[in-house]
Amino acid sequence: MTDSSTNMRLKLPITCFIMEIILIILFGVLVQYDHETDAKAWHKKNHSDYDNDFYYRYPSFQDVHVMIFVGFGFLMTFLQRYGFGSVGFNFLIAAMSLQWATLMQGFFHGMHEGKIHIGVESMINADFCTGSVLISFGAVLGKTSPVQLLVMAMFEVTLFAVNEFILLSLLGAKDAGGSMTIHTFGAYFGLMVTRVLYRPNLNKSKHRNGSVYHSDLFAMIGTLYLWMFWPSFNSAITAHGDDQHRTAMNTYYSLAACTLSTYAMSSLTAHDGKLDMVHIQNAALAGGVAVGTAGEMMLTPFGSMIVGFLAGIISVLGFKYLSPLLEEKLKIQDTCGIHNLHGMPGVLGAVVGAVTASVATTGVYGNGMIDVFPDVASGDIEASYQGVRQAISLAVTLGFALVGGLIVGFILKLPIFGTPPDTLCFEDSIYWEVPGDEQSHENQLTAVRTEESEKLNS
């Protein structure tokens, strides 16, 4: 089952070692504790211990961390013969990405006198950036080697940081939960990469491109952790106090409404009314994506529920009708359906954010305006112009994602990364030592067959 081209014996160790050694050197040269993690700096001032940002953000960080490693990792284990690759490559590229993201994001907006200062907020941001890479991973799942994935991650993290810098620092957009920076970017980048890597003969692996009973249960572990902790995700880096509180609550109600519309649509679009696990595992999460931008605003639970409700409907319809079209007409082979979970809901979230921003008034936000829209609060701009900023940010993100994905897709096509052949996509045994199990049953069956044949022949 292995030939020399997909043998990772040298390619993977060399890639990992070179990347990690570069990371370590750059951390040695550039990275420092910030004033809340540095023993000397923290003790210079007279703080209360609970002023340390650790106590405001670390619980949210841990929830986000679970989403990245267990949430994304297990969500993708639905494939019957790619569980190791789903959770294992997710683990590998996430561990690489969060280190690289610390550097790239720090370079763009964490420099202090030539050094990158880090603490819990930068850790959350690094995990966020990693999330974007894992979204793209969902599009190419099962069709790429670990070396391809590491190379993709390296480029995508870099582009993510540039795009994020333009949106948040240059354009002054707000996007705490990342409808644009994380979801829209990750989705369209990934879709473009998988378009460039189009495999006309992927149907040779079609029999493995689906779930079995237990693999769908493993995937539900991923789904539920993403669903439960999404309120922490969207609120992790919003301002302290009412902002974190409000964002978490808006997300909670958006997801609840989304779940009901997902079940309704899944049943409605099946010819015999049966629920489809693909929809439940994915579309029920779209409500979290769609309030990623507006969640910190005064969207109200009422508004959040409407957004979540729509996101669930759009997402199921996408899985049912749009994904087959994308594959047939546009040659986009999207393994996990990221367009339906992150792409369209991300764009919806950006639009909702732009509209919500443009109608912000001091009557509603009071003195809290400064935390949500500082430039509106200071009188520098009108709220309607903040809406324009948000809309421009969506366009910029789409541009970056599509052009970036195009370029990176062609880089990944270079025949040096050990990509699997069409006949062995969605198959763990190409990159992993796989123990018995399914095979063992086959062997037993073969044994029975052989025995009986021998009896017949004798």
Add this chain to the structure above:
Amino acid sequence: MTDSSTNMRLKLPITCFIMEIILIILFGVLVQYDHETDAKAWHKKNHSDYDNDFYYRYPSFQDVHVMIFVGFGFLMTFLQRYGFGSVGFNFLIAAMSLQWATLMQGFFHGMHEGKIHIGVESMINADFCTGSVLISFGAVLGKTSPVQLLVMAMFEVTLFAVNEFILLSLLGAKDAGGSMTIHTFGAYFGLMVTRVLYRPNLNKSKHRNGSVYHSDLFAMIGTLYLWMFWPSFNSAITAHGDDQHRTAMNTYYSLAACTLSTYAMSSLTAHDGKLDMVHIQNAALAGGVAVGTAGEMMLTPFGSMIVGFLAGIISVLGFKYLSPLLEEKLKIQDTCGIHNLHGMPGVLGAVVGAVTASVATTGVYGNGMIDVFPDVASGDIEASYQGVRQAISLAVTLGFALVGGLIVGFILKLPIFGTPPDTLCFEDSIYWEVPGDEQSHENQLTAVRTEESEKLNS
């Protein structure tokens, strides 16, 4: 495998859409941010950020949230062919219930000038109420359609809110961890519903009403998350400071003691001393239920351990001897054995709470009395009378649960909800698209058989 009566194509979407649209409209009319989630209200006063209740309760909320969706959801996946239904219907009815609970509980004790004010504490309470519905779900698991479950949830949430209001607001009882409001209510309500829905021919589905090796491991995920986070559950809405701290610790030791008595009793009651996964998965949790009322009181770790120890013993004995009797004599078919995990331990918890309350003294509680028993602290009542209040609350809860369950059971019997036939209980494929797996092995076996037969015949 599908006939028209169980086809959910119209029933489920219509139910979900109507419910969600009503919820959204009611949220639009009635619900507002409270003063800790509203930008304007929060910034009116001069707070420190950490005064926001978010930082006191959000970590506990997230633990409770995990218990509701992963804990209850996976605990029920022990059934070999009902994993999708267990975790999937749990997801659906929980998402509906928490929205409806926000309104019902808000209506009874969160109204401010005609509006329901919400924040992290109401989110926890909504999750609590949802937990009660999921307990009842355990009794009817595998024998009900998703539409039946949604209807049951709607009524149960409403009755829960009324009962809770009577207990906490009218009677002045204390029940932070919900031994009465959540566990006793949910259990006896569910038992009455399943009694009304009695199926004399359920043995036609008996071969599916059990576990397989891997499904028991999935169920252990649910068990452990419930076990680990129960200290957060019981302490989530107790008073800040020593109260939350003490409640979490009491629960921790109660559960530890309960686990040892569960293992002991499981081994002791098996004729060959082998441990039974049903006991481990369920009875080891009874210690959390049984300190739901008294956990916030000065029960001491010593007292908590005694309570947990007894709860484990009672629960295993219930599974072993009482459940078969209930089914045979009283025609109560209790799929998950909720009477043993929530029913009896809930009653035990109520009694322990009443006794502990009645012996409270200022010598023990000091100025902390005001947080635990405000009416005793203010001198309005004697501690012994607080005990009486607690005892009356148990009786009221049992009455509400049994009468409510009776009525709702008859409603669910209406032949319009697509309930499964006796032959297809505990079977996912009636409501779900189910991928291959077990079948595939059967197919392989059939193939071998056919092949061999052909050889014989030729």
Add this chain to the structure above:
Amino acid sequence: MTDSSTNMRLKLPITCFIMEIILIILFGVLVQYDHETDAKAWHKKNHSDYDNDFYYRYPSFQDVHVMIFVGFGFLMTFLQRYGFGSVGFNFLIAAMSLQWATLMQGFFHGMHEGKIHIGVESMINADFCTGSVLISFGAVLGKTSPVQLLVMAMFEVTLFAVNEFILLSLLGAKDAGGSMTIHTFGAYFGLMVTRVLYRPNLNKSKHRNGSVYHSDLFAMIGTLYLWMFWPSFNSAITAHGDDQHRTAMNTYYSLAACTLSTYAMSSLTAHDGKLDMVHIQNAALAGGVAVGTAGEMMLTPFGSMIVGFLAGIISVLGFKYLSPLLEEKLKIQDTCGIHNLHGMPGVLGAVVGAVTASVATTGVYGNGMIDVFPDVASGDIEASYQGVRQAISLAVTLGFALVGGLIVGFILKLPIFGTPPDTLCFEDSIYWEVPGDEQSHENQLTAVRTEESEKLNS
């Protein structure tokens, strides 16, 4: 499959009941709420609610709690026929150990006027001590009865508490994340126990001493929870403020670097470059172990990454080359390879801690020195002498572990604990009621065989 010697019908209940009753009595006599969990004591002083240690440490406690029950429990489910034993015995001995540890640790460093005072910090310490027992459990997994495990746990907890007391209180060593007290101690204790319990004929159970496809996915749940929450583990009991913050961050980067070197080495050491799940599940965690001592120091992310990077390499090499040697030459049968995950990385962590301590300067730590090295800050000792203390502590720990393991191993050899025979190691059905599944397939195969034979004979 059961004979009288392994029948647990009396042995297990008696052991559990006696242990739990003794625990309850000792708690009744010795244990009291501390001033943060006691209603009267807390309300005597005029605190802010958020001064209660609960808010500083409870989120970390819950993360540690998940590591102990889900992390360790599922990490060991990789064995194909020992999932119940892995997660179930883990549950049992952890529940016992945390109660016993509360008493033992309290006896050595929590006594106040003859009483043991407990709160969230003692709960974390009890979970830590339990972790050490679970490490040792990994070495003897599948080869011991639950009674043997309970007896081992009782002795190991006691020795752990003595060793911890000597290190932290007498020698003045620092070891917040327990590279020495938890990992080195647990590993070498367990290795010595398994050495004494050496089974020359263990190969009779060899066919069960490995994983199947799904059991490796269950194990990844354990791995990922350990990996994600390790930052909470190492920082759970460090000083408030910058110390907790810094420790969590150092651990985060150490683990990320470790993951990349693990993947690299796993691929490099396989003859066809395929990744080995055993390495991914275990070696990727070594980075957390290796910064257990130095994580709270000013190790810098750069230093942490170097340590993690080395730990991953050492750990994979250990699995690949050292474990087979240990089994062959030294007769150490280490089921889970704890020497590679906890043993060597623990020693590495102790050495890194000693070196980092010995180079501490006021220039780097400022006034924060008092939190990390109080005796250096007070001028009582030089930093270099703190390094010597750390090194002596490692030697003491190794001595305690090896001698303790030797004695306890011989105790466990007494032929009264119902240890499994060589032919039934790594097999759940000896101590558990096991439902169908694998057997059912075998039965089906047998049925086919029989049917065909009958046809042939007729």
